[in-house]
Structure formats: C-alpha cells, structure tokens
Amino acid sequence: MNQSELYERLHRGHDGDLCFYENACTDCDGVLELGAGAGRVTIPIARAGAQVLGVEIDEAMLTLARRAVSLETPEVQARVSWVQSDMSDFTLAGRFDRVLLPYNTLLCLLSSEEVARCLACAHRHLKPDGQLIFDVYRADTMHEEDDDDDDDDHEPIVTIDHAAGVFDVYEQSTWLRQEQRLDTVYHFIPRDGQEAFAQHIPQRYLLGPEIHQLLRDSGFRLIRHEGGFFGEPLDEEALHHVVIASRD
Numbered sequence: 001m002n003q004s005e006l007y008e009r010l011h012r013g014h015d016g017d018l019c020f021y022e023n024a025c026t027d028c029d030g031v032l033e034l035g036a037g038a039g040r041v042t043i044p045i046a047r048a049g050a051q052v053l054g055v056e057i058d059e060a061m062l063t064l065a066r067r068a069v070s071l072e073t074p075e076v077q078a079r080v081s082w083v084q085s086d087m088s089d090f091t092l093a094g095r096f097d098r099v100l101l102p103y104n105t106l107l108c109l110l111s112s113e114e115v116a117r118c119l120a121c122a123h124r125h126l127k128p129d130g131q132l133i134f135d136v137y138r139a140d141t142m143h144e145e146d147d148d149d150d151d152d153d154h155e156p157i158v159t160i161d162h163a164a165g166v167f168d169v170y171e172q173s174t175w176l177r178q179e180q181r182l183d184t185v186y187h188f189i190p191r192d193g194q195e196a197f198a199q200h201i202p203q204r205y206l207l208g209p210e211i212h213q214l215l216r217d218s219g220f221r222l223i224r225h226e227g228g229f230f231g232e233p234l235d236e237e238a239l240h241h242v243v244i245a246s247r248d
Ligand SMILES: C[S@@+](CC[C@H](N)C(=O)[O-])C[C@H]1O[C@@H](n2cnc3c(N)ncnc32)[C@H](O)[C@@H]1O
Pocket: 011, 013, 034, 035, 036, 037, 038, 039, 040, 041, 055, 056, 057, 058, 061, 085, 086, 087, 088, 101, 102, 103, 104, 105, 108, 109
C-alpha cells in the first residue's frame, strides 16, 4: 500500500489557501515552492501561467507530484520542475519572484536554527523585488496555557476511501510547550481487517514574535501579517499566521 497517497488524501490544505497563493503569484514569471509535497499548490500556480520549481525532500512525495503533473497539458508540464533537496540547505540557479512555503511547511523544521537557514536560502533565491510568502498555524494562545497535555480523538477525523481500502483516521496530538512542539500521530485503521498503521508528524510551531525576529535576522521586511487567508486580523481568534515579506 502506498502510504504517501494516504498522507496526501489526509492533508488537503486550508479553506482559501490555494486561492490566496494563486492570487499572490499573479503575473509572476518564476515561483519557488519549498516543501512542495505532491504539487497541491505547485500545479495550480503553473496552470495560471508561472514557471514553478518545487523543492521536496521526500522521494515518495516527488513520485506523486510527478504523476500528478503528467496528467496536465504539455504547456503546464513544461512549466513545472522538481528538485529533491533539503529546503534549509540548497542552491539553485536563478532567482524567483516568489518563494512560497504553504500549509505549515516551515514547521517541519524542528529547530529555530533550521528555520533561519531555510529563510536565508529563500532570501538568496529571491529577486530584489521578490516576496517570501508562508503560512503556519497560530499556536500562540495554546502555548500560553500551562499544562502539556495529550489530545486523543475518539472519533475518526476523516474516513478515506482509497484503492487499498477504506480507512478511518484517528488523530493523537502531544504538546510539548517547552520545546514548542506539537507532535501528531495519525492512526489509519482499515475497515477490512488489513493491518493498521500510523504516520508521525513532528512539528515545531512558531510564535508571532519569533516569526518577526527570524524574518528580521534573515534580511526580510514584513509587508503583511494576517490571521487567515481572507485577510482576517491577527488577533486572539486567529487560526493562522499568514505572512508576506520582501527583501529588506
Ligand atoms: C505540510 S506538507 C505541504 C505540502 C504542500 N506544500 C502543500 O501545501 O500541500 C510539507 C512538505 O514539506 C516536505 N518537507 C519536510 N521537510 C522538508 C525539508 N527539510 N526539505 C524539503 N521538504 C521538506 C514534506 O515532505 C512535505 O511534503
């Protein structure tokens, strides 16, 4: 069974995020997406006319991405390319109008130093008037609460009907506030008696002040910092940090 296909079926983005990133890339020639996954954002941006390069570390995700792009028209196929690399340590030819990290991708980097290296790479690959754009979930309010706790869902968060079978998916999250970690395990329980399996997703969340400091230290100037993909304010209710920055 292809577990990366099930990962992709589970992680479908946030309401409005695709439209947000497409709009942000209108009239761009070159776009670089870091942690491009299976091309959920990469391919629509290429359809809209930009040349898009996706950087992805995971071979299985790249296989899914290449398969997805092979279903596109020859024109779109010609506008997409992929590089297998670590987004915190890469050097590419050329500079881009946009560097994107959609859908919590920065949180895959488990230390502040790795995030700083990633932002430095993004900075080096942007044109002088280019923009860095990313979103991460907003954990600031939860982080203020005092106890580390575990959160187990006793109801499936989703049921996935896949060629390999029907799977109920349960989510189990562990907060480690000291380390700014929220580690999640997704348990895939097949209904037909096949073997169950789990996917572990460790993430180090970023708090608002740290985002600002990291951007400043990497030579970025904040243009916009909102609480959602529809221009929501960044207040206590906000679910996301949606950030647009330019080279200082
Ligand atoms: C949350 S997914 C986002 C995928 C895609 N951008 C989207 O919006 O659907 C994060 C992706 O980043 C990739 N990734 C994690 N660490 C990485 C690293 N150090 N370098 C490059 N890609 C990485 C993961 O394999 C995964 O595909």
